[in-house]
Amino acid sequence: xxxxxxxxxxxxxIFWILAAIIFYIYIGYGIVLFVLIKxxxxxxxxxxxxxxxxxxxxxxxxxAAYNEQDYVQKKVENSRSLVYPTGKLHMIWVTDGxxxxxxxxxxxxxxxxxxxxxxxxxxxxxxxxxxxxxxxPIVVFSDANTMLGKDSMMKIAQMFADPGVGCVSGExxxxxxxxxxxxxxxxxxxxxxxxxxxxxxxxLFSAVGAAGELFAxxxxxxxxxxxxxxxxxxxxxxxVAMQGYKIDYDPDAYAIETASANVKEELKRKIRIAAGxxxxxxxxxxxxxxxxxxxxSFQYISHRVLRWTITPLCLLAILIVNAVLATQSGxxxxxxxxxxxxxxxxxxxxxxxxxxxxxxxxxxPYYFIIMxxxxxxxxxxxxxxxxxxxxxxxxxx
Numbered sequence: 001x002x003x004x005x006x007x008x009x010x011x012x013x014i015f016w017i018l019a020a021i022i023f024y025i026y027i028g029y030g031i032v033l034f035v036l037i038k039x040x041x042x043x044x045x046x047x048x049x050x051x052x053x054x055x056x057x058x059x060x061x062x063x064a065a066y067n068e069q070d071y072v073q074k075k076v077e078n079s080r081s082l083v084y085p086t087g088k089l090h091m092i093w094v095t096d097g098x099x100x101x102x103x104x105x106x107x108x109x110x111x112x113x114x115x116x117x118x119x120x121x122x123x124x125x126x127x128x129x130x131x132x133x134x135x136x137p138i139v140v141f142s143d144a145n146t147m148l149g150k151d152s153m154m155k156i157a158q159m160f161a162d163p164g165v166g167c168v169s170g171e172x173x174x175x176x177x178x179x180x181x182x183x184x185x186x187x188x189x190x191x192x193x194x195x196x197x198x199x200x201x202x203x204l205f206s207a208v209g210a211a212g213e214l215f216a217x218x219x220x221x222x223x224x225x226x227x228x229x230x231x232x233x234x235x236x237x238x239x240v241a242m243q244g245y246k247i248d249y250d251p252d253a254y255a256i257e258t259a260s261a262n263v264k265e266e267l268k269r270k271i272r273i274a275a276g277x278x279x280x281x282x283x284x285x286x287x288x289x290x291x292x293x294x295x296x297s298f299q300y301i302s303h304r305v306l307r308w309t310i311t312p313l314c315l316l317a318i319l320i321v322n323a324v325l326a327t328q329s330g331x332x333x334x335x336x337x338x339x340x341x342x343x344x345x346x347x348x349x350x351x352x353x354x355x356x357x358x359x360x361x362x363x364x365p366y367y368f369i370i371m372x373x374x375x376x377x378x379x380x381x382x383x384x385x386x387x388x389x390x391x392x393x394x395x396x397x
Contacts, residue, residue, distance in 0.1 A: 008328055011321055015332070018318040025311050029302045030193075033200040040204065049161035053085055056157050058136040059216070060090045064126045067098050068144035072105040075144050076112060084153040093144075094130040096120060124232050128224045140216040141233070146172075146255040148214060155253035156216045166221050166245025167237045169207050170214030170253035171195050189364060190371070195251055197303060202249035205295045208303045210237035210247060213255035221245065226283070230276030238284055241296055267370050274378025277308035312372040343369070 020028075051057075061079055068075075079091055092113045095103045097120020106114045115130050131139065138160060142148060152170060159168040172191055201207045212233030221240050229235050241247050281288075281304075288305070290297040319339055325332035342365050349366025 008325070011325055015318060015321045015325060018314045018321065021306070021310065021314050022318065024302075025306045030197055030200070032302075033197065033204060037200055037203050046203075050158055051161045056085055056088060056154075057138050057160065058088045058090065059084065059138045059140055059153060059157060060092055060134045060136045060219075061140045061142060061153075062127070062130055062134065063091070063093045063142055063144050064123050064130065065093055065095050065098065065102055065144040066120070066123070067100045067102060068095075069101045069105055071144045072102060074147065076106070076109050078147045080111070081150055082148060082153045083150050084157070089153060090136060092130060092133055094126040096126040096129070122227060124225050124229045125227050127232060128227070131219070131222050131224075134219050137219055138216055139219045139222070140214070141212065141236075142214050142255060143212065143257075146213045146257045149252065149254045149256070152214065152253040152255075155250045159248045159250060160216075160218070162246075162248070164246050165248045166240040166243065167210060167215065167217045167247040168253070169198065169202075169210035169237065169247060169249045170216075170255055171198075171249075171251040172211040172213045173254050173256040175256050175258050189360075190367065198249045199251060201299055201303065202247065205246070205299060206241055207247040207249040208238070208296075208299050209234040211255070213257065214253060218245075229279070229283075230272060231280050234276070234280050235283065238280075238287065238300070242284075242287060242293070266367075267374055270371055270374035271377045271381065274308065274375045275381040276378075277304070277375075278379055278382040281305055281308060308375065312375045315372055 063075065065071075076091070079089075082089065090113070091109075091111060092115065093106050094115040095106065096115070096117045098116070103114055103116040106112050113133065115126075115133060117129075127141075138157065140153065140156060148170075156168045156170065159165050172195075174191055198207045210233050212231075215233055215237060217236065217240055221243060222236065223239055225232055225235055237247050284300075287293055287297055287300050290301075293300075322332055322336045322339060326336040345362050346365040346369045349362035349364075352362060353366070
């Protein structure tokens with residue numbers, strides 16, 4: 001039966017609303033940010049505060065590690081090579097629950113303070129315990145398997161010259177070989193786009209969250225996090241922002257790691273992040289009040305909440321609505337063909353997974369679909385409370 005004109009018109013409205021939401025989430029928000037920044041620059045000139053070497057604050061590099069014996073030597077050597085005044089950079093590793101040689105290897109380094117308990121209570125419990133051993137005004141969090149750019153500590157410290165900055169996020173970079181696997185192609189492109197959004201967010205008002213691979217806060221702003229928290233970096237940084245401080249961002253302070261070994265391993269990580277995203281939206285519900293937090297709420301909702309909640313539903317809904325409309329209109333038939341082609345490219349990317357990448361056009365749609373599939377899986381895990389707080393590390397390339 002042919003749809004009557006009224007139903008057809010209603011479906012068209014729904015389609016364009018869905019299309020507008022999807023466009024805004026992935027592209028439109030970036031455009032809005034860019035325009036707002038251009039307007040801001042016309043009226044406000046950015047002033048940069050700097051610290052002399054003598055006035056640079058003491059910093060503690062805090063690493064929470066679980067069974068990371070393969071990375072201990074590289075990480076410690078990398079930390080020692082960081083450019084920072086002698087005696088002002090301290091290192092603390094907390095290795096609770098590690099059953100390999102991680103604690104023993106670390107004890108060989110006289111400049112590393114090792115905190116170890118045999119019980120494994122999860123990364124958050126380890127961080128909550130370790131923060132009490134930090135005696136410096138700034139604490140920098142980093143992962144054991146990520147190497148930091150040599151000037152990262154200097155870049156971070158200079159950001160704190162502004163008393164309004166409470167948290168500084170570094171940039172996560174993905175190391176890719178010349179020939180890239182599917183996960184590397186998708187993950188690398190995703191983080192390049194995320195880095196641009198973070199840079200613009202920070203310039204407009206505040207970055208929305210920090211990368212757990214490298215971020216810093218004023219130590220006195222740390223509040224203990226619930227032990228079952230899945231995204232510690234996100235919760236910690238946003239709660240600093242909710243105290244009235246800015247989350248700044250410097251792409252020249254960076255942590256580099258290899259991509260996930262394959263898309264299956266990346267999916268494991270994305271599902272956890274998605275479950276943590278839903279958990280974060282629930283726990284940070286006051287931040288949804290735009291009348292209280294203003295521009296920060298606008299950035300938070302646009303950059304994070306929409307992606308973690310309605311985006312996958314919109315993608316499914318627009319495909320179904322488009323399929324119905326395609327029976328009545330050549331325009332919608334053409335749009336449906338484009339959607340189907342996108343999913344075909346994703347399917348080809350899946351079939352070519354783990355082979356040497358020749359054409360990224362197949363792998364990027366695949367990674368996009370995996371990201372949104374992960375939201376469904378993460379939401380299910382959150383509802384069932386089946387996502388363990390103990391990190392199941394994804395295998396790296």
